[in-house]
Amino acid sequence: MRHLLSTRDLGHDEAVAILDVAEDMADVADREVRKLPTLRGKTVVNLFFEDSTRTRISFEAAAKRLSADVINFSAKGSSVSKGESLKDTAQTLAAIGADAVVIRHGASGAPAVLADSGWIDAAIVNAGDGTHEHPTQALLDAFTIRRRIHGSAARAKALDGVSVTIVGDILHSRVARSNVWLLSSLGAAVTLVAPATLLPIGVTEWPASVGYSLDAALAKRPDVVMMLRIQSERMHDAFFPNAHEYSREWGLGDERLRTLAADSIVMHPGPMNRGLEISSGAADSPRSTVLEQVANGVSVRMAVLYLVLSGMKEGQS
């Protein structure tokens, strides 16, 4: 794997292979010394044009567990905020000798531009670009679902027959996009639920079914309910009347939680708005995988960094 830009580019077998490597990486976390020498001498740059402490420290932990040198480059307060272009930043990182660049950017496609530009030869890992994709989030979600369902026998398995309902701001969500492509290619049946204002035009052509009613979706007893964060700026731009109505129609509150099947799971990519899209009861219930997602995120990102920096082995899938 040269870069990881989107889950849309990942085939079924390649995705399963990444999850399997992530299983190996997860085993490392259980050891006494949680560190592998694999990427010693490699330099990983976390290039964050948007603040995201959670994603950044997850990548940082992943790189460090593989013994890579990590440089954190936050665009805020740097030359970038003084108008330096993506091109100049990329060429600077190339000159420093970055082997991999983990990029978070507010513009959709910025990682793809970086990968295609010729400005830098490093492996590019998309850590969230605009409203486009967040592939490592989807991989860690798939990993989490697979582990919950198959436990220690998860290796080599996909998600055939698993029903996943994703609820919330699909229009602006890179997490939703990456999950739709990845989970559907792994065989899961994905349902998207949101008010019509938060569903993109053309969503009916995505590999997912689409509905407006959360209650109708939950009545089908999905295996997984994934709640998306509602950004506060959406509340001021006529996507829905107010937080109260949103919460009543599309929030996972305690009452809706009780209607879920006993073995169903509740996911959230974080950070959560407790009381808005998810109640504390739901977030803290045994069904919730919120903290597992965080832990698995490190394993998945170790796998991704390992694969882009060492090349995916032939025939691994």
Next chain:
Amino acid sequence: MTAILVRGAGFADDSRGDILVRDGVVAEIGSSLSDSGAQLIDADGLLALPGLVDLHTHLREPGFEQSETVLTGSRAAAIGGFTTVHAMANTSPVSDTAGVVEQVQRLGDAAGYVTVRPIGAVTVGLEGKQLSEIGAMAGSRARVRVFSDDGKCVSDALLMRRALEYVMTFGGVVAQHAQEPRLTEGAQMNEGTLSGQLGLAGWPAVAEESIIARDVLLAQHVGARLHVCHVSTAGSVEVVRWAKARGIQVTAEVTPHHLLLTEDLASGYDARYKVNPPLRRSEDVEALRAGLADGTIDIIATDHAPHPSEAKDCEWDAAAFGMVGLESALSVVQASVVDTGHLDWNDVARVFSRVPAEIGLVPGYEFGIAVGSPADFTLYDPATSRVFGVEHLRGKGVNSPYLSATLPGRVVATLHNGYATVLDGELVDAESVAQSARRTSGAQHG
């Protein structure tokens, strides 16, 4: 001034003949013409088309000379077969006063490659709040007849009504950039399945169509003439067709790039394909071609929009909107509507020379290449093809969407006011052209 004898040119109506140019006009058309003192141009195998007239060009001067100047844009125009261009008003300062439009006109006259007709802003500073000094610009030496806030829509309905009425007072026309601003806040590409997948903010067709619908009704109500810039959607074609059927005085233009390219090109986030209005679906391209063929769309205009390379060498959201188009226009028209059978060369002469001149009230193009008319024409080789590259560009901008594409045809020579601006496929040098222009204007005024 030296006479020029063009030997054996083909004409748009498939006839062939010689063209003798003397004193800035076409003196004779016929077979076996001779003039011992004339400069000979061998036009065997070449098509003679009346000089192209662009109603929509961004020359960027004054204010954005790093992108283009009147001189460099004029050179890009000449190599593309143009003899007249209309310079859009979004300069800095904005072309909203007599002083600025006269300056643009003067620079164009001095360069001499093409007739430069300044377009005046509809509103002060393109801000959409207050009418600019339309009367002063119309009455200035630049005699402005086309008014546009292009780049921005005159979105306020009352202001648009007033502009349509007020411009009528001076025999002019408002050229509207139809883009409902609230529906396109932050918009990046055509809104559809692809924009949703790419995560780029959508630019809905309705944002264009709703303004056109409103404006044709306003034009009908006040009895004014309306011109719609760069129509880009199938729905817009329908609205214009409906308006024409009702007898509303509306004309519409389409760009070469909207006749050839589709939104799929945005998939790789290559900002060269970022343009306003955005590239649309293939169904839209088909509707635009059909609308041009059946006369719903009156003209082709380039919307030549040069930018410095750093404005495109970046992430999509940060990139500037626009493409250069003068140098490639005729080739793209050939590829998109001539070779596909939608238009013949007579139609091209109509939609890319006579009618745009009519809309802009530019004299001299009424009869095409005709005895007694100004000698403004271009010799084009439609049989050749070339891999288009930066070496074919003559303006400052290299933001062409056609780099590395194979395009048909090539402009071999262009004559403007009876002197050559392009010979043997290359520009005549700036000093010679400027001298020819001075001699011509001396002859006219002296």
